Amino acid sequence: MSPAEEAAGILALARIDCGGSLVTCSPIDGKPIGRVTVGDPDRAAARAVAAFEKWRTVPAPRRGELVRLLGEWLREFKPLLAKMVTLESGKILQESLGEVQEMIDICDFAVGLSRQLYGLTIASERPNHRMMEQWHPLGPVVVISAFNFPVAVWAWNTTLALVCGNPVIWKPSEKTPLSAECVMAGVRRVLERFGDAPDGLIQLVQGERDIGEALVDDSRIALVSATGSTAMGRLVGPRVAKRFGRVLLELGGNNATIVCPSADLELATRAILFSAAGTAGQRCTTLRRLIVHESIADDLVARLRALFAQATVGDPRQPDTLIGPLIDEAAFDAMKSILGDKVERVEAVDGGFYVRPAILEVSGQDSNVLKETFAPILYVLRYASIEQAIALNNEVPQGLSSSIFTNDLKKSELFLSAAGSDCGIANVNIGPSGAEIGGAFGGEKETGGGRESGSDSWRAYMRRQTNTINYGSDLPLAQGIRFDVAP
Secondary structure (H helix, E strand, O other), X not given: OOHHXXXXXXXXXXXXXXXXXXXXXXXXXXXXXXXXXXXOHHHHHXXXXXXXXHHOOOOHHHHHHHHHHHHHHHHHHHHHHHHHHHHHHOOOXXXXXXXXXXXXXXXXXXXXXXXXXXXXXXXXXXXXXXXXXXXXXXXXXXXXXXXXXXXXXXHHHHHHHHHOOXXXXXXXXXXXXXXXXXXXXXXXXXXXXXXXXXOOOEEEOOOOHHHHHHHHHOOOOOEEEEEOOHHHXXXXXXXXXXXXXXXXXXXXXXXXXXXXXOOOHHHHHHHHHHHHHHHHHOOOOOEEEEEEEOOOHHHHHHHHHHHHHHOOEOOOOOOOOOEOOEOOHHHHHHHHHHHHHHOOEOOOOOOOEOEOOEEEEOOOOOHHHHOOOOOOEEEEEEEOOHHHHHHHHHOOOEEOEEEEEOOOHHHHHHHHOOOOOOOOEEEEOOOOOOOOOOOEEOOEEOOOXXXXXXXXXXXXXXXXXXXXXXXXXXXXXXHHOOOOOOO
């Protein structure tokens, strides 16, 4: 069955009638699989403002009930949604199932969070006074998501935004609009079951760059959460700042793994394969730089070359495939611009861009190594001391994820210390890719500084308020200031 036929079947089962001017193609064969209608960002913003007036007063645990129902629907629809993600993004079905599971997991997290939006009680210097800090809903949130995680990033943001009291407008990648349509079909059912959610609480606005720009520039939008390239972030950040809005940026990564002489090479090899080749090298957390101690480099590189050669590249719908296609020809051209004729193209499905992951040994970090190329290219660098390895890890302008393989406690602790990795994520004896939802996800430097998903990331979706309550009869001023009218 062709991707177009499979997509049509899923849309029919989900009772989605798609049509419009925006065409989406499957990277599996490069052919169209559907159309969607371009949305109206102005109307969406107006509806979100109206929804916020009502939703912000709904008790947070009740808001959590809506997210709980969404999680129930996702459990039921998981196989079909995962299949659409595979058809539209090209990732293998196992990874797509994992992406939908991430959505389910963050729903569970957000439901518990709805009863834990804690403030603080603060000691006051003044008699008969109490200070406290509380958190209030922020306002309409725009979520701009990328093709490589077409549904999970929306869920990371939306579940937290909803329990925090905010409406959400979703602008998905124009490369994966059908996955978004499938999610919204479920959202409509969940809203109907919930019963009393305000109109415009959760919206989808399809379109290309101009639609995203309109939402970014709209002063009615309190927070723009944007996932994408560093180049995109350079445009979004200043535009939102110009109107004094709030921005949450999750941008490019140029992630490294350090392999020490004491490392378990079998463990490291397996982790490197997934981290470097998973999603055809198109994750923001993809391993792009392997920093190996010179004493074990030859052995490890030989193991990796053999393993990479064994990995099956092909149709992501097939159960034995580990590496699916690149998203489109532009991604292939980017890879070719680095490797030239050394790009090993794999004949899998006509019309798709299938490549074998490449290992490229380099003596230093030139301009190609310092930038993020969204393709499965693994640069290998050698080091002599752990200090040199950490310096190489930190030398790039991005700061998303990193890891170290070692059985030496001192080296692992140094890597995790203030003098170690400068990334938002730093792991020991696992790769840099494949984060759980319980921790805050995001990075430093050109990665944007934003945090999504777990831990206390919820605070980005709320506004902080400090309160002072005087329960006495006197009016002492802070800092001992006297401001009395003379008798």
